[in-house]
Amino acid sequence: MSRLRCVHEPFGDSFYFGPERLSERYEGDEVERRESGFADVTFGDVVRSIQKEEEKAEAEGKRLFIKDIAHYLLPPDGKPASIAPSLIHLNDGATDTAPITFKNSSTSSTNTTNSTTASTPTPNSPPYPYLTPTEPSNPTVLPLEILRRFHWTFLIRHPRSSIPSYYRCTIPPLSHKTGFHNFLPSEAGYSELRRLFEYLLAEGVIGPKTAGRSSGEGEENANGSDGEDETEICLIDADSLLSSPPATIQSFCRSCNIPYDPQMLSWSDPASRRLAQQAFAKWQGFHDDAIKSTGFFELREKRRGEGEGEEERLRREEDEERGWKEMFGEEGAGVVKEAVEGCLEDYEFLKGFALRG
Known part of the structure; x- marks a missing residue:
C-alpha cells in the first residue's frame, strides 16, 4: 500500500535458525538451518535490519509496518527470559551490536539477576539459556528500551479456529511443503502473547485506554497512566474483522493514525499479489490461503x-x-482439542481488550 512499507515476520529468522535461536524445532538439524539462509542471524541483526527498513520508509514518506508473531520474542513453554547476547550492548556504544532508533514504526517473567558477562554463542553452540542479564518482569529477549520504540497492535483468533488450521500445516501432505513435521503446542503462542501484552501494559508501553471505547471503559486491568502520550490498546479479534471488515479496519486506522482507504479491503491487483507472494516465500505452505x-x-x-x-x-x-x-x-483430534483447551483462558483474557468498531 502507498502509505506503508511492510516487513513480514523478521524475528522468525533468529527464533528458529540463528545462533540465539529459542525454538527446538531445528535444533537437531544443522543442515536445515544452514540451508534456510538464516543460520547466522541474531536478534540484533533483525533489530538492525528493521532500522534500515525504517530509514527506507522515511525516505519514501511512508510508515513502517511489521507483521510478526509474539512468541518469536519469548523462550518457549514459560522459560525465564534474559536479553539476547547480540543486544546486551544497547547502551554502551558498541558499534557492532548497538541498535537503533525507531521513529515511526508499528508492530502486530523473571527477576533481576547478577549474571556473568555474556558472550555471543557460535552457530553450533547450545543457544539457550543465555548467560546474559535479565530485566525485571520482562518475558522477552529484547530490552524494554527496544520494545518501547514500536507502536504495538495485536490480532487474535479463537483457538478453535487457529489450532486446527496450524495443526494441518504440521502433518502430511502439507508438512512436506512447510517443513514442520511435528506439532509443538508452544507455537500456538497464546500464553506468550498474553505475557507480552501484560508486560507492555504494566510498563505503560500500551494503554490504559482501549481503542473504540469511552474513557475508563474496560481499564480495570490497566496501569495507572495519566493518559499523556499514551498508545491506546489496539487489539483486533479475527471474528470481528471477518464479520465486519470495513468498520474494524477503520477503527484500526483511527487508533494508529493511519488514513483509511477502502482499497485496504482488497488486494486483487497484480502488484499487490506479487508483493504478497514475495513476502510469504520463506514460509512455504503456511500462507497459501492468504495468497489465493x-x-x-x-x-x-x-x-x-x-x-x-x-x-x-x-x-x-x-x-x-x-x-x-x-x-x-482420533489421535490428531485429541491433540488439537487439548491444545485448544490450553489456550482458551489466555484468548478470553485478551479478547476482553478487543476494539469495537
Whole structure:
C-alpha cells in the first residue's frame, strides 16, 4: 500500500535458525538451518535490519509496518527470559551490536539477576539459556528500551479456529511443503502473547485506554497512566474483522493514525499479489490461503458465540470436533482439542481488550 512499507515476520529468522535461536524445532538439524539462509542471524541483526527498513520508509514518506508473531520474542513453554547476547550492548556504544532508533514504526517473567558477562554463542553452540542479564518482569529477549520504540497492535483468533488450521500445516501432505513435521503446542503462542501484552501494559508501553471505547471503559486491568502520550490498546479479534471488515479496519486506522482507504479491503491487483507472494516465500505452505485470497468479504453468518445459547454452543463444538476427527483422525483430534483447551483462558483474557468498531 502507498502509505506503508511492510516487513513480514523478521524475528522468525533468529527464533528458529540463528545462533540465539529459542525454538527446538531445528535444533537437531544443522543442515536445515544452514540451508534456510538464516543460520547466522541474531536478534540484533533483525533489530538492525528493521532500522534500515525504517530509514527506507522515511525516505519514501511512508510508515513502517511489521507483521510478526509474539512468541518469536519469548523462550518457549514459560522459560525465564534474559536479553539476547547480540543486544546486551544497547547502551554502551558498541558499534557492532548497538541498535537503533525507531521513529515511526508499528508492530502486530523473571527477576533481576547478577549474571556473568555474556558472550555471543557460535552457530553450533547450545543457544539457550543465555548467560546474559535479565530485566525485571520482562518475558522477552529484547530490552524494554527496544520494545518501547514500536507502536504495538495485536490480532487474535479463537483457538478453535487457529489450532486446527496450524495443526494441518504440521502433518502430511502439507508438512512436506512447510517443513514442520511435528506439532509443538508452544507455537500456538497464546500464553506468550498474553505475557507480552501484560508486560507492555504494566510498563505503560500500551494503554490504559482501549481503542473504540469511552474513557475508563474496560481499564480495570490497566496501569495507572495519566493518559499523556499514551498508545491506546489496539487489539483486533479475527471474528470481528471477518464479520465486519470495513468498520474494524477503520477503527484500526483511527487508533494508529493511519488514513483509511477502502482499497485496504482488497488486494486483487497484480502488484499487490506479487508483493504478497514475495513476502510469504520463506514460509512455504503456511500462507497459501492468504495468497489465493483477493480481499475481505463480510460474512453472512453470526460471529462465533453471538446470540448463542448453551445448547447451540455445545452442538457447534461437537460439530467442530467431529470435523477434526474426520480430518486428523482420533489421535490428531485429541491433540488439537487439548491444545485448544490450553489456550482458551489466555484468548478470553485478551479478547476482553478487543476494539469495537
